[in-house]
Amino acid sequence: MAKFQLKINGKQLSVDVDPSTPLLWVLRDHLHLVGTKYGCGAGACGACTVHLNGNALRSCQLPVSAVGTQAITTIEGIATSETEMHPVQKAWLELDVAQCGYCQTGQIMSAVALLKRNPNPTEAEIEAAMTGNICRCGTYIRIKAAIQKAAKSTTK
Amino acid sequence: MTLLRRTKMEILKLHLKNAKRVIERTYTAPFLAHNPMEPISCFAHITDEKAFFVAPIQIPEMMKQNIVANLDIKPEQLEMKLARMGGGFGRRAYGHYIVEAGHISKKMKAPVKLIYTREDDMTNGIYRPTYIMTYKAAIDENNNVTALHVIGGGFPESPLHENRFPAGAIDNYLAESWELPTNITIGAYRAPRSNFNASAEQSFLDELAEAVGKDPLDFRIELLKKAKANPVGKNNDYDVSRYMGVLQLLKEKSNWGSPATKNAKRGVSAYFCHASYAAHVVDVTMKNGQPYVEKVVTAMDCGFVVNPEGAKNMVEGAVIDGIGNALYGELLIDKGDTAQKNLNNYRIIRHREAPKKIEVHFVQNNIDPTGLGEPPFPPVFAAVANALYKATGKRLYHQPYLKELNKQKA
Numbered sequence: 195m196a197k198f199q200l201k202i203n204g205k206q207l208s209v210d211v212d213p214s215t216p217l218l219w220v221l222r223d224h225l226h227l228v229g230t231k232y233g234c235g236a237g238a239c240g241a242c243t244v245h246l247n248g249n250a251l252r253s254c255q256l257p258v259s260a261v262g263t264q265a266i267t268t269i270e271g272i273a274t275s276e277t278e279m280h281p282v283q284k285a286w287l288e289l290d291v292a293q294c295g296y297c298q299t300g301q302i303m304s305a306v307a308l309l310k311r312n313p314n315p316t317e318a319e320i321e322a323a324m325t326g327n328i329c330r331c332g333t334y335i336r337i338k339a340a341i342q343k344a345a346k347s348t349t350k
Numbered sequence: 351m352t353l354l355r356r357t358k359m360e361i362l363k364l365h366l367k368n369a370k371r372v373i374e375r376t377y378t379a380p381f382l383a384h385n386p387m388e389p390i391s392c393f394a395h396i397t398d399e400k401a402f403f404v405a406p407i408q409i410p411e412m413m414k415q416n417i418v419a420n421l422d423i424k425p426e427q428l429e430m431k432l433a434r435m436g437g438g439f440g441r442r443a444y445g446h447y448i449v450e451a452g453h454i455s456k457k458m459k460a461p462v463k464l465i466y467t468r469e470d471d472m473t474n475g476i477y478r479p480t481y482i483m484t485y486k487a488a489i490d491e492n493n494n495v496t497a498l499h500v501i502g503g504g505f506p507e508s509p510l511h512e513n514r515f516p517a518g519a520i521d522n523y524l525a526e527s528w529e530l531p532t533n534i535t536i537g538a539y540r541a542p543r544s545n546f547n548a549s550a551e552q553s554f555l556d557e558l559a560e561a562v563g564k565d566p567l568d569f570r571i572e573l574l575k576k577a578k579a580n581p582v583g584k585n586n587d588y589d590v591s592r593y594m595g596v597l598q599l600l601k602e603k604s605n606w607g608s609p610a611t612k613n614a615k616r617g618v619s620a621y622f623c624h625a626s627y628a629a630h631v632v633d634v635t636m637k638n639g640q641p642y643v644e645k646v647v648t649a650m651d652c653g654f655v656v657n658p659e660g661a662k663n664m665v666e667g668a669v670i671d672g673i674g675n676a677l678y679g680e681l682l683i684d685k686g687d688t689a690q691k692n693l694n695n696y697r698i699i700r701h702r703e704a705p706k707k708i709e710v711h712f713v714q715n716n717i718d719p720t721g722l723g724e725p726p727f728p729p730v731f732a733a734v735a736n737a738l739y740k741a742t743g744k745r746l747y748h749q750p751y752l753k754e755l756n757k758q759k760a
């Protein structure tokens with residue numbers, strides 16, 4: 195066990211865990227930030243996607259000891275304010291994207307990171323950025339449409 | 351019964367013997383793992399007084415009896431809460447993990463949260479069975495299909511629904527099943543049995559249409575017209591008019607005959623299961639030797655549509671699931687273990703492999719609502735295979751089709 199100071203969603207949080215624990219399980223089991231999901235533990239599904247310094251990252255692949263002082267953002271921390279959702283979240287709701295919803299945290303986190311570095315992505319760029327995120331329910335068409343909608347709402 | 355069947359067989363044999371042409375084709379499909387994104391999970395706390403469970407499970411009533419029988423507790427001690435459930439595709443119809451969590455809690459004398467890893471789920475799954483189906487048709491000198499024989503089998507169950515279309519539409523028709531036991535755990539997977547029955551049947555009908563020189567969509571409508579005017583047999587379990595209805599709607603909405611996508615080739619397929627009717631036209635292109643489904647047009651009759659946006663989303667998902675499993679889905683067993691253990695080598699369709707567009711059209715009626723999660727799924731496979739035939743000139747008989755395509759290329 196070892197103590198770690200983590201900067202998560204703008205707050206300083208401390209945990210006492212085995213240094214090899216993947217960030218995913220620190221978030222879920224120790225900090226009770228359960229919006230981030232487990233799907234494979236192998237970096238192959240995208241369900242556990244969070245942001246590390248604003249970039250999408252599979253939290254199941256990152257030992258907590260490697261985080262250091264870098265800023266982590268989870269699905270719980272992306273809303274614009276207490277009362278206003280992120281434009282990507284809004285687009286998701288407007289287009290009724292989710293089916294079971296299980297993969298959607300990871301999808302949204304990947305989408306937010308994509309739009310941050312590329313505010314107006316082409317269809318091919320969306321596909322390339324999102325292809326690591328599996329949706330078993332098959333909501334891909336709506337995910338793409340929602341990303342395009344969010345892109346329009348923020349670049350106009 | 352035996353006598354009647356033998357007679358039928360004899361007549362059939364005679365037709366096949368006297369036919370101008372006989373076409374015989376065999377279709378196969380592998381085991382599939384459900385791979386729900388949400389892992390299998392259960393919370394259990396068993397004390398001397400009470401057995402408390404929280405779990406996502408599809409059939410809680412059935413599970414209650416299981417728990418009581420397996421964990422040696424009294425029914426009145428049992429309290430079970432249902433958790434919100436992620437897409438299960440049949441995987442969460444089975445509650446062995448609830449019994450397992452119960453046993454652990456009993457032994458540990460403690461509350462237990464059990465979560466399967468992806469590897470646990472994929473190696474200890476309740477898989478879609480592997481199936482085989484052989485169709486044999488007799489064609490006379492006037493290009494009429496005079497007899498059809500189908501034998502379906504699998505480990506450990508047959509995929510065949512013997513009283514479904516084209517039963518009723520062909521004069522001499524015989525459907526037979528065989529089953530062989532296996533110790534591989536199998537169970538329900540989105541549209542059980544139908545998910546393969548449809549792919550074999552609708553691929554064969556496509557080949558038959560070509561053999562008699564007819565358009566594949568019109569050929570199906572013609573057969574249905576015959577089944578309506580002059581049905582063969584009494585046990586046909588589908589409504590001919592509704593079946594024809596989805597094909598007619600599909601023909602109109604898809605502009606059948608002129609692909610919507612540039613350079614695309616089209617395939618059609620239809621099926622009835624879980625009390626609903628579904629038909630698809632898919633547009634397929636080949637890019638660098640890889641098949642892509644660009645666009646799908648779907649016609650559905652599931653009775654009255656309660657939640658149109660949800661219904662549309664459900665159909666889109668079933669179509670994408672169908673394309674994924676048709677092209678990539680395969681779980682191999684090697685030396686008593688699954689060859690695939692995680693999502694790095696078990697293929698599930700991804701963003702860039704999904705179609706660009708899916709159009710869903712519902713037949714408008716006020717009939718009581720029927721199934722929708724399952725019915726659009728089975729006919730996708732053959733629509734993909736039939737389109738790939740147009741795109742590559744190769745008929746595909748063995749799933750997953752991408753593997754078969756690559757094999758034929760080599």
Ligand code: FES
Nearest residue numbers: 233234235240254
């Ligand atoms: S759980 Fe991290 S990529 Fe699947």
Ligand code: FES
Nearest residue numbers: 295297329330331
């Ligand atoms: S919505 Fe169910 S896995 Fe994506």
